[in-house]
Amino acid sequence: MKDCDIVVGVTGGIAAYKSAALCSQLVKTGARVHVILTRAAAKFITPLTFQSITKQPVAVDIFDESDPSVIRHIHLADLADVFVVAPATADIIAKAAWGLADDMLSTTLLATTAPVVFAPAMNVHMFAHPAVQENIARLRARGCVFVDPGEGPLACGYTGKGRLAEPDEIAGVVEAVLGRRRDMAGMRLLVTAGATREPFDPVRVLSNRSTGKMGYAVAEAARDRGAEVMLVAGPGELPPPGGIRVLRVETALEMLDAVLENLPDCDVLVKAAAVSDYRPATVHTSKVKKTDGPVVVEFVRNPDILMEVARRRRADQVIIGFAAETDDVEKNARDKMEYKNLDYIVANDVSMPGAGFGTDTNVVTIYGRDGTARALPPMSKREVADCLLDVVVRARGGVKQES
Numbered sequence: 398m399k400d401c402d403i404v405v406g407v408t409g410g411i412a413a414y415k416s417a418a419l420c421s422q423l424v425k426t427g428a429r430v431h432v433i434l435t436r437a438a439a440k441f442i443t444p445l446t447f448q449s450i451t452k453q454p455v456a457v458d459i460f461d462e463s464d465p466s467v468i469r470h471i472h473l474a475d476l477a478d479v480f481v482v483a484p485a486t487a488d489i490i491a492k493a494a495w496g497l498a499d500d501m502l503s504t505t506l507l508a509t510t511a512p513v514v515f516a517p518a519m520n521v522h523m524f525a526h527p528a529v530q531e532n533i534a535r536l537r538a539r540g541c542v543f544v545d546p547g548e549g550p551l552a553c554g555y556t557g558k559g560r561l562a563e564p565d566e567i568a569g570v571v572e573a574v575l576g577r578r579r580d581m582a583g584m585r586l587l588v589t590a591g592a593t594r595e596p597f598d599p600v601r602v603l604s605n606r607s608t609g610k611m612g613y614a615v616a617e618a619a620r621d622r623g624a625e626v627m628l629v630a631g632p633g634e635l636p637p638p639g640g641i642r643v644l645r646v647e648t649a650l651e652m653l654d655a656v657l658e659n660l661p662d663c664d665v666l667v668k669a670a671a672v673s674d675y676r677p678a679t680v681h682t683s684k685v686k687k688t689d690g691p692v693v694v695e696f697v698r699n700p701d702i703l704m705e706v707a708r709r710r711r712a713d714q715v716i717i718g719f720a721a722e723t724d725d726v727e728k729n730a731r732d733k734m735e736y737k738n739l740d741y742i743v744a745n746d747v748s749m750p751g752a753g754f755g756t757d758t759n760v761v762t763i764y765g766r767d768g769t770a771r772a773l774p775p776m777s778k779r780e781v782a783d784c785l786l787d788v789v790v791r792a793r794g795g796v797k798q799e800s
């Protein structure tokens with residue numbers, strides 16, 4: 398972490414004393430560590446402790462602008478290569494989740510574009526409270542990383558999950574997050590997301606339950622790691638992500654055209670979209686009137702986009718498919734990887750709670766053509782995206798330099 402600038406936010410909990418050990422560990426790696434204490438944290442541990450460890454000024458008051466050449470919270474926000482909040486109370490997690498900015502730490506957090514790591518510490522019931530868990534899920538979905546608290550006796554007298562993770566573990570996560578920073582610079586990703594919609598008449602369509610969340614998470618994570626990203630997105634509610642070229646499509650045939658046109662210019666294709674396998678054989682130009690009896694609609698097969706990609710792909714491209722399965726997940730996923738000539742396939746058992754369509758989380762295994770299988774625990778779609786991109790970076794031979 399040599400020569401990195403790490404901003405450490407310390408909030409008001411008894412575990413604040415442990416963040417002195419964390420700062421000491423980060424300083425030893427050669428990083429410059431800049432500490433922001435909340436007023437509550439300063440009741441548990443003094444700014445002088447952190448100043449002595451880091452040899453840097455410590456910020457507490459947002460109005461303390463001792464250097465007139467900078468606006469301090471913006472300066473710290475811009476300076477950060479990574480931002481760590483340890484310990485993170487329920488209060489700072491809620492403020493960050495909802496964009497509140499009423500003191501030095503929350504304001505700097507809102508202004509930073511650096512990756513943010515939270516290490517929560519609080520009473521066991523507070524941590525388990527749905528409000529806290531919802532705020533954590535909201536931040537995770539936005540790409541923030543959490544170092545889960547440990548279990549054991551807590552200062553409040555309870556025993557359970559709520560103890561600040563050990564400084565070693567937090568420092569390890571900070572190092573991993575820094576390693577991902579711009580590790581995809583120079584790579585060009587083509588990502589597909591969402592469902593396709595196949596018209597039957599001007600009113601009715603054939604579609605599926607995909608919202609695009611998984612594909613958008615991959616696109617956003619790759620953008621944040623420095624890749625140039627193009628997103629081919631089916632119809633949906635999600636707003637276009639900043640810094641990403643978005644091509645909107647409606648049908649499988651339109652998605653096929655968009656993918657094939659942009660395939661030559663990408664290094665990596667991630668096909669998270671749920672493409673309709675069939676479309677109505679006839680598209681009526683007027684609304685089909687209902688009748689009393691049953692209606693028989695003829696469907697024809699849509700082309701398989703990945704099979705078309707397989708025919709045209711270059712050997713140096715990494716092609717990744719997703720498999721939405723309910724039975725025999727591994728076998729079905731591996732079979733698809735083989736016959737679609739993919740390098741990796743991400744299998745999700747869409748019958749599992751918290752996995753598949755519409756959820757903010759997913760439960761996946763990443764299978765590789767080389768026989769590897771990486772089963773991930775339940776995690777946010779953004780975290781799944783980062784784990785998948787770790788695999789991509791390794792497959793492309795590590796960190797590439799920006800051209």
Ligand code: PMT
Nearest residue numbers: 607608609610611671672701702703718719721753754755
């Ligand atoms: O969008 P969300 O709500 O977040 O949901 C995420 C998801 C469940 C849609 C996603 O995680 C997922 O599993 N996407 C793939 C769904 C799917 O269509 O699986 P499949 O097994 O039918 O297809 C396998 C692969 O072939 C996929 O990469 C698919 O994009 C591709 N395919 C399928 C049909 C077709 N005609 N052309 C294709 O390229």
